[in-house]
Amino acid sequence: MQKSDLKTPYFMIDEAKLIHNLEIAKRLKELSGVKLVLALKCFSTWGVFDIIKPYLDGTTSSGPFEVKLGYETFGGETHAYSVGYSEEDVKEVADICDKMIFNSQSQLKAYRHIIEGKASIGLRLNPGVSYAGQDLANPARQFSRLGVQADHIDPAVLETVNGVMFHMNCENKDVDAFTSLLDAISERFGSYLDNMEWVSLGGGVFFTWPGYDVEKLAAALKAFSERHGVQLYLEPGEAIITKTTDLVVTVVDLVENGMKTAIVDSATEAHRLDTLIYNEPASIMEASEQGEHEYVIGSCSCLAGDQFCVARFAEPLQIGQRLHIMDSAGYTMVKLNWFNGLRMPTVYCERSNGEIQKLNEFGFEDFKRSLSQWSVY
Structure with a gap:
């Protein structure tokens, strides 16, 4: 042909260029101890998952069909997240996800009984700081519906979850800007993080961009992980297929x-x-x-x-x-x-x-x- x-x-997807990005991802994992799960909302073309699977740890989703796709075609860890679950959605993925992350304390309260004993339970927090070029894609924009704001957190609720997720970046090519976000999260949420098993820092970190200082990013991630005693996750999408x-x-x-x-x-x-x-x-x-x-x-x-x-x-x-x-x-x-x-x-x-x-x-x-x-x- x-x-x-x-x-x-x-x-036309170029396998050699894809592997180039994946080798950078592999290096980041080795240096930092972070786990990487592919964000299916960005790229779900499962016909090339055979190339990606040896490098990443699993997939993360934004809806029930993505959870099923990741489970069936990628394997590894399957993370389930949605801005708004229905009860039917939760029941549909409860037996196939490894982690389920709720967007609000009310959704957590309504559906955690379906998940308990089946998957690790997480809650999305909104750190109030972010890096995004456009307001449309800014998770911390005014009146954001994405995650629980710091002043709305019920400490008793956080004592009942295994991990938390922050997603605060969009095409962030600046490692120093990302490090400053990590420091802000530690300062504001550190007392909660110290009691968690895992923390997801979401996607939008463009560590495969030409000239990106992967070593500096890895050091910051490793320090954060050790400071709070947690397993860190990133959810790359564009970084893998750019x-x-x-x-x-x-x-x-x-x-x-x-x-x-x-x-x-x-x-x-x-x-x-x-x-x-x-x-x-x-x-x-x-x-x-x-x-x-x-x-x-x-x-x-x-x-x-x-x-x-x-x-x-x-x-x-x-x-x-x-x-x-x-x-x-x-x-x-x-x-x-x-x-x-x-x-x-x-x-x-x-x-x-x-x-x-x-x-x-x-x-x-x-x-x-x-x-x-x-x-x-």
Whole structure:
């Protein structure tokens, strides 16, 4: 199978690049003693879990289907968390999770009897401090519903749980900023942490970013763990799959209305939703900062503002030309949708030996079935 024969749009996961990130994760574990569980809310493409499993300790979830997916396809430790469980949700995962983390003291009180004796019980705390580039993704934003605020904690409740979870980072590439958050947590919650078996520090720590000081992070994590006598967990998502995957698209038209626009056979709203939600332009492999030819890379959806980015190229783009939208693994495949009835990207993995493996493809019947299962006629 040759890449030139593949029909766009498609995702291509590069095994060698994935292993590069995983080797950094392995080093962090060895130096710090921290355990790492993959955040399935970011990346759930289980067709490549065979690559990831030897490096990580398990998975963590944000809903019952992710718990089941982690248990069935990844193994190791299965952590269950949700902002809001129903009783049915808790019963569905009670027998397959190793840790269940509740978002509030009221949910803990309502459902802990279902979990006791089956899984280690945890509670999410909101530290009131965070590192996030945008308010939308800031767990400690004003009026946050995520975790129990410090002044709302019932000390008697914390005496009845095995661990706590803090999630306070989003794409944090600054090890010193992370260390300062650890110090703030120790200062505010240390008396509680000293009585815990484990503490999860959530995700959003970008320790695989180029130039990140992994040794400094490891030392901070190890010191925190020893200070409070707890097993530490991180819940990496983007850190594991960053820079591993391209969304490959084809230019299907060129139009000009004040600016040249290359329309491609994909859409941010359907295939790369976070580009639209966070207004963060995508990066194109073929682009050149010094290029003389500037284009809007526009989607083929009907949404007027749906575009991937504005980019410059050394040569004029041509209809039929392929473009690689880089770093397209995190929060993409988990958010794919059928807006406009667009063709869903096929998912491939290029293995280290050069073999291209098809992980999933979608057709009209998948689109049709997602909207209705039974006919009234």
